[in-house]
Amino acid sequence: MTAALEINGLVKAYGEKVAVDRVTLTVPQGSFYGLVGQNGAGKTTTLSMAVGLLRPDAGTARIFGADVWSDPATAKQLVGVLPDGMAMPERLTGREVLTYLGLLRGLKKEVVTERATELLSVLELEGAEKTLVIEYSTGMRKKIGLATALLHAPRLLVLDEPFEAVDPVSAATIKGILRGFVEGGGSIVLSSHVMALVEQLCDHVGVIDKGRVAAAGTLEDVRGAATLEDRFVELVGSGSTAAKGLSWL
Numbered sequence: 001m002t003a004a005l006e007i008n009g010l011v012k013a014y015g016e017k018v019a020v021d022r023v024t025l026t027v028p029q030g031s032f033y034g035l036v037g038q039n040g041a042g043k044t045t046t047l048s049m050a051v052g053l054l055r056p057d058a059g060t061a062r063i064f065g066a067d068v069w070s071d072p073a074t075a076k077q078l079v080g081v082l083p084d085g086m087a088m089p090e091r092l093t094g095r096e097v098l099t100y101l102g103l104l105r106g107l108k109k110e111v112v113t114e115r116a117t118e119l120l121s122v123l124e125l126e127g128a129e130k131t132l133v134i135e136y137s138t139g140m141r142k143k144i145g146l147a148t149a150l151l152h153a154p155r156l157l158v159l160d161e162p163f164e165a166v167d168p169v170s171a172a173t174i175k176g177i178l179r180g181f182v183e184g185g186g187s188i189v190l191s192s193h194v195m196a197l198v199e200q201l202c203d204h205v206g207v208i209d210k211g212r213v214a215a216a217g218t219l220e221d222v223r224g225a226a227t228l229e230d231r232f233v234e235l236v237g238s239g240s241t242a243a244k245g246l247s248w249l
């Protein structure tokens with residue numbers, strides 16, 4: 001079966017700094033894939049290249065077999081993306097953003113209106129329907145970003161830290177939406193720092209450390225008999241060093 005997302009040998013350097021160093025990962029269809037790594041490990045850079053937002057120095061990314069760079073129209077129709085620090089038209093209301101992006105995606109006006117109403121309601125943004133995005137809180141921005149990712153009913157969702165700054169009630173709603181999406185045959189890749197969340201939601205996990213894949217596979221294979229957090233610290237960390245400083249505190 002064709003993978004939902006297949007990235008092969010992705011490389012990205014910013015000047016001397018190699019942010020992503022030959023990253024190869026396969027996200028099987030129907031899987032809920034968690035990408036974890038420390039701050040600056042290269043998750044956002046990897047995901048940006050995987051969905052065609054950032055051109056790699058080397059390597060390929062395919063979404064259901066469609067190359068993101070040589071066949072972007074096919075690839076981008078199949079994917080919904082929540083980028084990190086999403087740039088949005090800030091002087092539009094949430095509904096206007098959804099309408100604008102839905103029409104750009106080629107959806108019919110009635111379909112956009114119906115889906116926008118439903119998304120704003122499910123994500124509890126109806127109250128902010130008439131508010132400009134520039135006035136949204138960080139969590140509300142995540143939610144409207146998620147709504148834009150879902151609007152065209154993609155087969156793959158790529159979500160960069162979707163739960164960051166989202167309150168627990170909204171997080172529970174989003175978890176429900178994402179689980180339902182996978183149960184309905186969709187595939188998801190999300191990045192997160194929260195191991196418990198990845199353990200709770202995901203069936204596959206990839207650990208990125210200093211731009212490289214430190215481990216990848218099913219959740220069971222990666223964590224073994226340990227918790228994901230213990231395994232993660234074992235793979236990437238020297239966690240105790242932080243505690244040695246700050247003697248003045």
Ligand SMILES: Nc1ncnc2c1ncn2[C@@H]1O[C@H](COP(=O)(O)OP(=O)(O)OP(=O)(O)O)[C@@H](O)[C@H]1O
Pocket residue numbers: 014017019037038039040041042043044045046
């Ligand atoms: N536009 C840029 N210019 C220069 N360096 C960059 C740029 N974007 C990212 N980097 C560097 O590339 C590395 C990987 O960053 P990236 O944002 O991909 O990490 P991350 O795993 O998503 O981190 P976090 O968990 O903190 O969001 C970091 O060292 C970062 O400083």
